Amino acid sequence: MDSNSKKYKTNEKLPSVEEETVLYQSKTDLETENQDDFWDELPEQVKQLIEIGLKQSEQGLGKSHSQVMAEIKKKYNLT
Structure with a gap:
């Protein structure tokens, strides 16, 4: 299916969509589609640190988020 066909089918379906989450996601996707990739704007040092973190x-x-949160709760006596 070519790009114009996809656009046409999407435009046909949107008026009948009632779920707020679907509409919000569609809006967000369209807004971010035209934005430049922020990666290109990052300083080289930041890119290197991100890549190191991904490799680690x-x-x-x-540590997972849940592990870190469990340690924080234990350390500061939070429930």
């Missing part, structure tokens, strides 16, 4: 995560060297 792939190697299992990081």
